[in-house]
Amino acid sequence: MIQIQAQSTIPTDFGNFTVYAFSEHEEDWSPHLVWVAENTDFNRTVNVRFHSECITGEVFHSKKCECGQQLTESMKFVSEHGGMIIYLRQEGRNIGIINKLKAYSLQEKGYDTVEANLMLGLPADGRNFDVAIEILKLLNVKEINLLTNNPEKIKSLNKSGIKLSNRLPMEIQPNEVNRSYLSKKRNYFGHMLEKV
Ligand SMILES: Nc1nc2c(ncn2[C@@H]2O[C@H](COP(=O)(O)OP(=O)(O)OP(=O)(O)O)[C@@H](O)[C@H]2O)c(=O)[nH]1
Numbered sequence: 001m002i003q004i005q006a007q008s009t010i011p012t013d014f015g016n017f018t019v020y021a022f023s024e025h026e027e028d029w030s031p032h033l034v035w036v037a038e039n040t041d042f043n044r045t046v047n048v049r050f051h052s053e054c055i056t057g058e059v060f061h062s063k064k065c066e067c068g069q070q071l072t073e074s075m076k077f078v079s080e081h082g083g084m085i086i087y088l089r090q091e092g093r094n095i096g097i098i099n100k101l102k103a104y105s106l107q108e109k110g111y112d113t114v115e116a117n118l119m120l121g122l123p124a125d126g127r128n129f130d131v132a133i134e135i136l137k138l139l140n141v142k143e144i145n146l147l148t149n150n151p152e153k154i155k156s157l158n159k160s161g162i163k164l165s166n167r168l169p170m171e172i173q174p175n176e177v178n179r180s181y182l183s184k185k186r187n188y189f190g191h192m193l194e195k196v
């Protein structure tokens with residue numbers, strides 16, 4: 001059972017956030033991190049982003065995906081309108097950074113993002129979002145707007161008991177490198193993307 005292991009306030013370029021680290025054990029070096037914008041009213045519909053870790057995109061500005069830009073846009077949005085980012089330590093759709101780099105290596109040979117995972121004997125998407133739901137319940141959140149294009153995140157919420165008021169699109173303008181990745185997301189996983 002996960003619980004809050006620590007919390008603190010952190011000022012960012014986009015405003016002040018309270019950050020909570022959630023894990024089962026205090027010695028877990030990769031806890032899920034929940035970033036709550038300071039103007040968040042838990043008694044109203046809360047704007048929420050479930051965001052899976054992508055060190056290549058978020059820290060090193062990889063052009064292969066849109067994760068870094070989505071995280072920045074999400075932080076801006078919740079700072080302005082209230083809300084939180086549930087930052088899930090599910091690197092590479094939960095195959096881990098080593099396997100993601102192996103998958104990228106296969107992508108250099110011409111395989112797409114799904115084929116590469118499957119060739120490694122791994123699921124196309126190894127995530128489930130139950131832990132994000134658990135976090136919302138622990139924080140006593142009852143009703144949310146979800147910033148996402150991913151239908152799986154919506155399905156998880158619909159069976160959770162937490163009310164989903166609205167889906168808010170989180171679409172980034174494609175670049176020349178990530179356009180085929182984004183179109184695979186739309187055509188294979190069913191992401192609601194209009195710009196690819
Ligand atoms: N295995 C694998 N993972 C990737 C690849 N490109 C990006 N990722 C991972 O995909 C995940 C993207 O997660 P999210 O930002 O939550 O995005 P999403 O599930 O597409 O849904 P929304 O952005 O909410 O629409 C991150 O964990 C990335 O590390 C890839 O080519 N292969």
Ligand SMILES: [Zn+2]
Nearest residue numbers: 054057065067
């Ligand atoms: Zn990414």
